[in-house]
Amino acid sequence: MSTIAADVKDHTHDDHGPAKGYRRWLFATNHKDIGTMYLIFSFVMFLIGGLMALVIRSELAIPGLQFVHPEFFNQMTTMHALIMVFGAVMPAFVGLANWMIPMMIGAPDMALPRMNNWSFWILPVAFGILLSTLFMPGGAPASGWTMYPPLVLQTGDAFPFLIFSVHLMGISSIMGAINIIVTIMNMRTPEMSLLRMPIFVWTWLITAYLLIAVMPVLAGAVTMLLTDQFFGTSFFLAAGGGDPVMFQHIFWFFGHPEVYIMILPAFGVVSEIIPTFARKPLFGRDSMIYAASCIAFLSFIVWAHHMFTVGMPLSGQLFFMFATMLIAIPTGVKVFNWVATMWRGAMTFETPMLFALAFVFLFTIGGFSGLMLAITPADIQYHDSYFVVAHFHYVLVPGSIFAIMAGAYYWLPKWTGFMYNEALGKLHFWLSTIFVNLTFFPMHFLGLAGMPRRIPDYATQFADFNFIASIGAFGFGLSQLIFIWVLLTAKRGVPATDAVWDDPEGLEWTVPSPAPFHTFDTPPKLPAPKFG
Amino acid sequence: MLQKTVLCMIGLTLAGVAHASWGLNMPQGVTELSKETYDLHMKVFWVCVAIGVVVFGVMIYSIFAHRKSRGVTPATFSHSTTAEIIWTAVPVVILLALAVPTAKTLVRLEDSRDPDLTIVATGYQWKWHYQYQDEDLGFYSSLSRPSLEARRKQSGIDPFSVDNYLLDVDNPVVVPVGKKVRLLLTSNDVLHAWWVPDLAIKKDAIPGMINETWFKAEQVGTYRGQCAELCGKDHGYMPIVVEVVDEDAYQAWVDTRKADAPQLAAN
Numbered sequence: 001m002s003t004i005a006a007d008v009k010d011h012t013h014d015d016h017g018p019a020k021g022y023r024r025w026l027f028a029t030n031h032k033d034i035g036t037m038y039l040i041f042s043f044v045m046f047l048i049g050g051l052m053a054l055v056i057r058s059e060l061a062i063p064g065l066q067f068v069h070p071e072f073f074n075q076m077t078t079m080h081a082l083i084m085v086f087g088a089v090m091p092a093f094v095g096l097a098n099w100m101i102p103m104m105i106g107a108p109d110m111a112l113p114r115m116n117n118w119s120f121w122i123l124p125v126a127f128g129i130l131l132s133t134l135f136m137p138g139g140a141p142a143s144g145w146t147m148y149p150p151l152v153l154q155t156g157d158a159f160p161f162l163i164f165s166v167h168l169m170g171i172s173s174i175m176g177a178i179n180i181i182v183t184i185m186n187m188r189t190p191e192m193s194l195l196r197m198p199i200f201v202w203t204w205l206i207t208a209y210l211l212i213a214v215m216p217v218l219a220g221a222v223t224m225l226l227t228d229q230f231f232g233t234s235f236f237l238a239a240g241g242g243d244p245v246m247f248q249h250i251f252w253f254f255g256h257p258e259v260y261i262m263i264l265p266a267f268g269v270v271s272e273i274i275p276t277f278a279r280k281p282l283f284g285r286d287s288m289i290y291a292a293s294c295i296a297f298l299s300f301i302v303w304a305h306h307m308f309t310v311g312m313p314l315s316g317q318l319f320f321m322f323a324t325m326l327i328a329i330p331t332g333v334k335v336f337n338w339v340a341t342m343w344r345g346a347m348t349f350e351t352p353m354l355f356a357l358a359f360v361f362l363f364t365i366g367g368f369s370g371l372m373l374a375i376t377p378a379d380i381q382y383h384d385s386y387f388v389v390a391h392f393h394y395v396l397v398p399g400s401i402f403a404i405m406a407g408a409y410y411w412l413p414k415w416t417g418f419m420y421n422e423a424l425g426k427l428h429f430w431l432s433t434i435f436v437n438l439t440f441f442p443m444h445f446l447g448l449a450g451m452p453r454r455i456p457d458y459a460t461q462f463a464d465f466n467f468i469a470s471i472g473a474f475g476f477g478l479s480q481l482i483f484i485w486v487l488l489t490a491k492r493g494v495p496a497t498d499a500v501w502d503d504p505e506g507l508e509w510t511v512p513s514p515a516p517f518h519t520f521d522t523p524p525k526l527p528a529p530k531f532g
Numbered sequence: 533m534l535q536k537t538v539l540c541m542i543g544l545t546l547a548g549v550a551h552a553s554w555g556l557n558m559p560q561g562v563t564e565l566s567k568e569t570y571d572l573h574m575k576v577f578w579v580c581v582a583i584g585v586v587v588f589g590v591m592i593y594s595i596f597a598h599r600k601s602r603g604v605t606p607a608t609f610s611h612s613t614t615a616e617i618i619w620t621a622v623p624v625v626i627l628l629a630l631a632v633p634t635a636k637t638l639v640r641l642e643d644s645r646d647p648d649l650t651i652v653a654t655g656y657q658w659k660w661h662y663q664y665q666d667e668d669l670g671f672y673s674s675l676s677r678p679s680l681e682a683r684r685k686q687s688g689i690d691p692f693s694v695d696n697y698l699l700d701v702d703n704p705v706v707v708p709v710g711k712k713v714r715l716l717l718t719s720n721d722v723l724h725a726w727w728v729p730d731l732a733i734k735k736d737a738i739p740g741m742i743n744e745t746w747f748k749a750e751q752v753g754t755y756r757g758q759c760a761e762l763c764g765k766d767h768g769y770m771p772i773v774v775e776v777v778d779e780d781a782y783q784a785w786v787d788t789r790k791a792d793a794p795q796l797a798a799n
Contacts, residue, residue, distance in 0.1 A: 079635060244738055282610065286611075342607065
């Protein structure tokens with residue numbers, strides 16, 4: 001015992017950097033290394049999920065069935081969604097959190113570094129299992145990412161693997177969330193009160209609580225599916241006295257907070273970037289925090305607006321309609337505050353700012369269609385049509401994913417120590433923005449005109465807009481190759497200064513670029529706020 | 533002259549956009565409630581447009597006017613209680629103005645009392661079965677033969693050469709015009725959903741449960757829709773066709789159907 005204690009006492013971090021070779025990554029406990037792995041993993045998943053989207057858009061480019069069978073088409077829509085939601089968007093935000101939260105709050109690392117290692121390394125296993133189902137008898141899951149019974153119970157050999165991989169994703173998310181909460185609550189530099197925390201840290205704190213609240217609910221729902229299939233229970237089987245609609249209630253009790261899990265950190269990223277490039281403090285900082293908290297609370301009481309056609313009682317429909325409309329208020333506050341932050345600033349338009357501005361524009365369009373979807377009688381028409389597909393892709397692609405891109409460009413010089421190629425970044429931005437709209441805007445029209453989602457072939461009156469959307473999808477996919485080039489050449493630019501940008505606020509800009517392997521061995525002093 | 537040409541072109545474009553076959557907007561439909569639904573949809577759409585014009589207008593102005601390259605010094609303000617109260621209160625008022633008419637329509641949508649006739653629609657993988665409760669009449673309705681042949685992978689048949697490709701059935705539902713039709717929905721296997729945009733109806737068909745909805749078509753015609761809940765590999769191939777006919781034609785259809793029924797059974 002005494003030798004160990006003496007050992008610990010003498011132990012300092014000055015003498016060693018990262019381990020060599022694969023051990024650095026497999027046994028990683030450093031928040032920066034784990035953050036890097038999360039970001040690379042999520043980008044790989046983004047490309048795989050994107051390829052699946054291109055299979056879908058190829059088949060839908062013209063009427064008639066040209067490339068794939070309907071079964072495989074359904075496997076593609078299902079896998080595309082699962083991979084993008086759980087493999088691309090969520091891990092990307094956890095990656096940003098890993099890299100930035102300790103540096104933003106003046107902590108030396110995450111609070112639970114070994115659990116951090118676990119929560120990352122579970123993910124490749126989970127997605128390895130999920131992707132392996134593509135090669136199983138009966139193919140990959142084809143019941144949609146919502147896994148509604150009884151259809152999901154018709155899945156072939158892939159079924160238990162689907163459930164197991166969802167469990168693993170859930171465990172990974174819960175561990176990540178615990179780590180983030182413990183880090184934020186315990187490891188802030190002493191002067192940093194909760195309200196002085198950077199807004200990105202705030203939105204992640206709220207997101208982490210949402211994750212802990214709802215991931216076990218998803219785990220419960222899929223476990224009930226598993227026992228219905230293999231152990232003779234009838235939770236969701238009407239023949240045994242169960243209720244298929246109960247699954248939808250449980251799933252969306254997870255699913256709606258999940259939607260905000262994917263957008264709140266995006267709000268945080270954008271709220272960091274706009275003030276930097278407007279050279280002006282974030283407008284209504286406190287109300288931004290309260291609005292994010294309100295949105296998080298409301299997310300728990302609106303789940304059944306995904307289910308207006310299941311035959312709910314009138315009172316239920318009215319409640320969920322009114323509750324859903326309320327979300328427009330805090331979301332509006334956030335958008336207005338971003339615009340007010342820009343107002344009378346001195347803006348420049350580097351790539352992160354461009355992505356952040358496009359986020360505000362295009363996320364707001366997704367918000368508008370969200371408000372339209374809250375109007376129940378109209379929702380009955382929009383439901384399960386391409387209008388919904390347009391809506392959630394607007395909030396997820398030029399919403400969440402643009403925010404992730406913005407964050408990546410914003411912090412990349414801090415990570416690598418070099419400025420990325422600004423011209424290529426801008427090209428990436430403009431092509432992405434043009435093609436993302438070309439892809440998803442026509443889908444509004446398709447849905448209103450009556451095209452259901454999740455169909456491999458369609459009536460001929462939908463041909464024109466589908467063709468446009470397919471062109472857009474390929475354009476968007478190819479534009480991401482530019483981003484790969486930007487990343488590969490990230491270290492060829494001029495060396496970045498510590499502040500990187502024009503006097504941004506935050507502790508992460510006080511450490512050298514690239515950020516050393518260990519930052520803040522002692523709690524830093526908080527600089528005085530720039531604006532009173 | 534040039535002005536006239538431009539105006540003419542704009543006019544033609546607008547006419548083209550307004551033309552139904554472009555399919556840019558929700559159909560107004562042929563029931564009172566479908567028109568109300570359309571009106572609600574347009575109302576909330578214009579509210580969004582108005583908010584969008586204001587918010588994006590301010591933002592675009594700011595992007596052009598408040599840029600560093602114009603040599604402006606940034607302001608330092610970071611909050612304004614007045615502004616924040618205004619942009620919290622105004623949305624509340626707008627939402628209330630939307631909520632009241634919406635709730636009224638919703639109440640009427642759910643009122644399926646006193647129907648003139650009742651049809652039970654049962655979803656199957658992948659077709660519909662219709663049972664006319666008062667008439668002792670029932671039949672299956674599945675994708676029609678020409679679409680069935682053209683839909684096969686690389687069938688070599690141009691979908692554009694097939695009438696109502698994927699939206700045609702062998703046995704359509706026939707209902708009388710101006711009568712309140714109650715639809716009871718259930719399923720024999722997985723979830724399905726019965727959607728006909730012109731009737732503004734979409735309701736899930738759930739095994740072990742009976743869902744209820746209704747419509748009263750005000751206009752004679754053929755209205756097409758599709759299954760709207762993913763139900764397996766042929767989800768895209770179980771359309772719905774409703775033929776709204778006048779009272780006499782409806783009676784005649786019921787009579788022939790009934791007369792044919794024993795024959796069909798014998799076959």
